[in-house]
Amino acid sequence: MGAIIRSFKSVVTRRINIMRNTPGAPVWQRNYYEHIIRTDRALNAIRRYIADNPRRWHLDRKNIHRIGDDPLAQEIWDMLQQDDDRHNSGNAP
Numbered sequence: 001m002g003a004i005i006r007s008f009k010s011v012v013t014r015r016i017n018i019m020r021n022t023p024g025a026p027v028w029q030r031n032y033y034e035h036i037i038r039t040d041r042a043l044n045a046i047r048r049y050i051a052d053n054p055r056r057w058h059l060d061r062k063n064i065h066r067i068g069d070d071p072l073a074q075e076i077w078d079m080l081q082q083d084d085d086r087h088n089s090g091n092a093p
Helices: 002-020 040-059 071-088
Strands: none
Touching: 040 071
């Protein structure tokens, strides 16, 4: 999967930089987050996070002007960790 993502990002970066006449300029964030979605609860929480994400830019840790922590992001992260812990302990539904 990593090789596919790297190839895609490389091709897209070259094309964007040709269009913008910005050779070598970075286009992508440094890493991406990968997580196995194990439950409907996790899937719905991630969907909510994605849908609400633009409205929460003022709380994003990457925003140098953020005004505070993002409680929704923390809530979802904690829930995903709980699901993983349950799965890894053999208590998954």
